[in-house]
Amino acid sequence: MAAIEILDLEKTYHVGFWRERPKLALRPLRLTIEPGEVFGFLGPNGAGKTTTLKLLMGLVSPTAGTARILGMDFDDPRVKRQIGFLPEQPYFYDYLTAQELLTYYAQLSGVPAKGRAKRIEEMLERFGLTGSARLQLRKYSKGMLQRVGLAQAILHDPKVVFLDEPMSGLDPMGRREVREMIQQMRNEGKTVFFSTHILSDAEALCDRVGIIYQGDLRGVGAVADLMSEARRRVEIIFCSPNVPAELTRLGVEARVSGDMVNAVLDEEKQEAALEILRREQIRLISLTPVRSSLEEYYVQKLRPRENGKGAGA
């Protein structure tokens, strides 16, 4: 049984006061996340990531389609006991302390009264909030609030955790902490579905990623596969005061510095480029494969449709 099955979930908002016009927020989305998987939902701001999460949380209603979480309809109240959610840049009740807030959420989530206090203490300790547990949340820093947010998301020990931009607005230390916490959730066997536009985080944490743009899912796959699927390139460094014309015609991106040329080209053109260098009797210094990053894949997936061409997943 899949942890999350999104079955052609679609959302169109109606905007405008006098003359309402439709605004497509999410095209029919079909996606399956396996149990124990850490899935990164990538895309620029306004791509449809938050809309997808809000649909799954029942905060907005779908125009069409449905979803199943742990084999149950996503709007089944029983599902809510099994999921945790951290909204983007969370804001909590200012006048409550972290301990009171977690108690409130534990009550709402149906955490049994017996053992509730112990569970809250564990959460406070795990997220480094024990010392500030009796401080009102309005006095918390952004990083501390994010930790409270993560604590409330897993307080009731959910099987599936949804995180909306969990690293957003955090300093490098805060980001690192959140990363470690997500890794810990993975170690505990939880399924984590998180949205982000910070690719290095996705690369470091995710088993698989999905790339969404303008409400349209552009590509899904394992991080390692996606990176190899991206355009393979090589970097050639050779001794020459200029770039041979034949090499330019191959479409290399070259930079001359002194007597050296640094050229980057597609892997399939590597043999042709080396042949040109041999023919011109130019000394080759090095040939190194350029590692395709997730960023390259990401840009590649977004670019074609921006130019009005089609893009494959």
Added chain:
Amino acid sequence: MNRIGYVAFNTFREAVRDRVLYNLIAFALLISGAAVLVGEISIDIERLVVVNLGLTAVSLFGVVIAIFMGIGLVSKEIEKKTLYTVLSRPVRRWEFVVGKFCGLTGTLVVNTLFMAIGVFLALLYVAHRFVQADLWVLLALYFIVLEFLIVCALALFFSSFSTPVMSAVFTFALFVIGSLAEDLRGFARITDGITGALATGIAYLVPNFSAFNIIDLAAHGATVPGRLILYNTAYALLYSAMAISGAVLIFQRRNLK
């Protein structure tokens, strides 16, 4: 304690910590100032003045709190996104709305309780003793609380589809019109045709707050008919339930963008 209770308690706690009960300081100053002043200048009408002034102040303070807190009950939670972490738990939307309503009415009851103590202390100060007619003051306070229920429900209803400012305007306007409901009904009785039908419709649609106002009777120690207690209680509960149901129906379908 169920989920409605948890939401209600949290609403109450937040209101208290948000210094909503600070209005009591202003009320205490007003009522004690009035009591001292009345004690100095009035002859034989001290009780009348203190009851009139005290109960009117209780009503106005409460209505202002009911409107300003009522309009923000749900909209503030949407705006600040605190609602997201509540509704992603096994909490149904209607439970949330009803819980918020109960929390606010709880706050208003506690607030009224403290103000009532203030009124009775002022009465004791000017009259030096309690009399049996003071029981009508208690009844007037009960009617004021019923009035708060309706105001609170209306504020919640308007805020389920309108901006906070417009919700405040609508609720306050209905409070004013409702306070003149008897006059409106009188006007409806003497008109006929379309105007008469329209006036009758409006007169019975707006909340009849004038039926809850027995401040004058209480001040004069006059007897209040027993059936009014029953009618007012049923009317307030029914009217609030309808307004809350409307709020739930709208909120149920609302996209939390």
